[in-house]
Amino acid sequence: MPAEFSPTSTLHGSPTGGNKLDLHPSPHETHDGLDAATAPVPYDGQGTEESPYIVKWLDGEEENPQNWSGTKKWLITANAAVSTLCIAFGSSIYAGGLGDFLVYFKTSVTIITLGLSLYVLGFALGPLLWAPFSEQWGRRPVFLVTYFLFAVFNIPCALAKNIETLLICRFLAGFFGSSPLTNSGGVISDMFSASERALGISIFALAPFAGPVLGPIIGGFLGQNASWRWLFWLLTIVRSRTSTFARNRVLTSPPQFAFVMWGLGFLSPETYAPVLLRKRAAKLSAETGKVYRSMYDLHPMFSAPFSEKMKAALLRPFVLLFKEMIILLFSIYAAFIYGILYLFFGAFTIIYQQERGWSPGVGGLPFISVGLGMVLAVVANVYDNKRYVRKLVAGGGVPLAPESRLPLCCIGGVVLPIGLFAFAWSTLPQVHWIASVIFAFPFGFGMVAVFLSMMSFLVDAYLLLAASALAANAVIRSLFGFAFPLFTHDMFEGMGTQWALTLIAFVALALAPIPFVFYVYGARIRQNSSFAPGHKPAAPAPAKTEEKADDQLERQTTRLSTRQEIEAEEVAMMDLRQAESVMRLAPTLVLLAFRKPTSQP
Structure with a gap:
């Protein structure tokens, strides 16, 4: 009797113990001397337009990003983190030239500060395109295009002769550079399992904060020892001591230009499963003459007109x-x-440069304390992930509820306002400067601890919609980053340094219960969600310590069934999410948003 090939089968031998069957032949190779058209097909379907072969990942496939080697995954993660750090670094390095900008452009402090704020505003608007574009066409093409344009628009900033050119190009640089802020999180969720994802998110999530912390330090010293134009050349170029075309000739001037970010984009392979499976289906169709379709391409969104798909994506x-x-x-x-x-950025300038008389370079050094707090938060997240893995193993490998990611977020939410209160009143002139520097440390820890846990929670809760969920988060986050520098000077001047910081601490205290609420009630809230896939908890451990062979087989079958159900639910959720694009099926977006996922047979 011929073997039946199932795309979710994990068996590797015949049920009777005979010769082992290759249930997962590579769809790109021929088998047993047969050509591609007659090779065994490991997919469901008949290969016709009415019943196409449904292409999906088979067990153990090396092309599946989830099955890549650990070294490859971590190199890609490090690449994404470096790219994100460079983009974030570009936001705050601008602060190192504020004094020179005022002299050269002869305008107000508020207008000059717009160069910082508009760059961050680009962070708010860019993800509205880059996250859905990556879900439509893949991560890699978006990285290549946006990294190139990021480098291009930093050039006119360095050459600007008027403030209008500087501000417009700063916005465009931030807009095009914002793609890794959300899409790098999607790359990590593409490659890592739930037990590994927190470590990858830790490396990625630290970058958006490490960049702004390094910016004032490097920008401060560079601004006081070189032209302000070098702030932007640093974002655009690498100064090379050896020319590519004349390796033995030492360059003194001008420097050799290189689009470093663009190069990093080429080093990042495609990781998005729908795009990879679509390419495989197209290749198989061309090779065999049969009809192959990606499992994701069988959903309504992909048959809708391009304009409707993009409306939904935006x-x-x-x-x-x-x-x-x-x-x-x-x-x-x-x-x-x-x-x-x-x-x-503005507050440290007031506290350490205006009130204590430090130079711009030295005035940026207290950010080191903030950075050390961030590093400690990453270390804490690594240990917290071990707790998560222990619970995961105890549950038989069934993914835990997303709320299991939140304990560190709760701790960070408590530490954050405490650190802010202490920092506020240690900035008094009669208090030694070391006290305020020390109390900047809890802020760095609390900030990153909240973000690491929160991002892991959102990725686990929204799965294939992780990039869009992070994009939504980035929109509001970047709008605040845009607005806060604009009122910092007036607020500190009107309220005084200590009371301005105390107000910030009180607001942080008021927001601290948010992670506690979701830790306790998150599962109940997600039950009413139209977009978060349902979570199936692990079955309780059996009371007996010994099991019969039949019982063990039953438990293995149960776990396999659970994995299949989880996969089916993720695909089913695409029906709901992609139905947003078919606007003609619903009179209003509100009606679409309230649609509930139907149960799958």
């Missing part, structure tokens, strides 16, 4: 933001914390 982050209480509240919380970070 609206999706807003639908998630305003219809998902989880995303809305966490976005507000994250946005406020992110706003404090950008408020500190």
Whole structure:
């Protein structure tokens, strides 16, 4: 009797113990001397237009990003983190030239500060395109295009002769450079399992904060020892001591230009499963003459006109933001914390340069304390992930509820306001400067601890919609980052340094219960969600310590069934999410947003 090939089968031998069967032949190779048209097909379907072969990942496939080697995964993660750090670094390095900008452009402090704020505003608007584009065409093409344009628009900033050129190009640089802020999180969720994802998210999530912390330090020293134009050349070029075309000739001037970010984009392979499976299906169709379709391409969104698909893609982050209480509240919380970070660029200038008389370079050094707090938060997240893995193993490998990611977020939410209160009143002139520097440390820890746990929670809760969920979060977060620097100077001048910082601490205290609420009630809230896939908890451990062979087989079958159900639910959720694009089926977006997923047979 011929073997039946199932795309979800994990068996590797015949049920009777005979010769082992290759149930997962590579779809790109011929088998047993047969050509591609007659080779065994490991997919469901008949290969016709009415019943195409449904292409999906088979067990153990090396082309599946989830099955790549650990070294490859971590190199890609490091690449994404470096790209994100460079983009974030570009936001705050601008602060190192504020004094020179005032002299050269002869305009007000508020107008000059717009160069910082508009760059961050680009972070808010860019993800509205880059996240859905990556879900439509893949991560890699978006990285290549946006990294190139990021480098291009930093050039006119370095050559600017008027403030209008500087401000416009700063916005465009931030707009095109914002793609890794959300899509790098999608890359990590493409490659890592739930037990590994937190470590990858830790590396990625630290970058958006490490960049702004390094910016004032490097920008301060560079601004006081070189032309302000070098702030932007640093974002665009690498100074090479050896020319590519004349390796033995030492260059002194001009420097050799290189689009470093663009090069990093080429090093990042495609990781998005729908795109990879679509390419495989197209290749198989061309090779065999049969009809292959990706499992994702069988959904309504992909047959809709391009204009309708893009309308849905652009609206999706807003639908998630305003219809998902989880995303809305966490976005507000994250946005406020992110706003404090950008408020500190102006606040540290007032505290250490104006009130204590430090130079711009030395005045940026207290950010080192903030950075050390961030590093400690990453270390804490690594240990917290071990707790998560222990629970995962105890549950038989069944993914845990997303709320299991939140304990560190709760700790960070408590530490953050405590650190802000202490920092506020240690900035008094009669208090030694070391006290305020020390109390900047808890802010760095609390900020990153909240973000790491929050991002892992959102990725686990929204799975294939992770990029859009993070884009929605980034929109609100970046709007706060845009606004806070604009009122920092006036607020500190009007209220005084200590009371301005105390007000910020009180708001942080008011927002601190948010992660506690979702830790306790998150599962109940997600039951009413139209976009978060349902979570199936692990079955309770059996009371007996010994099991019969039949019982063990039954438990293995149960776990396999659970994995299949989880996969089926993720695909079923695409019906709901992609139905947003078919606007003609619903009179209003509100009706679409309230649609509930139907149970699958």
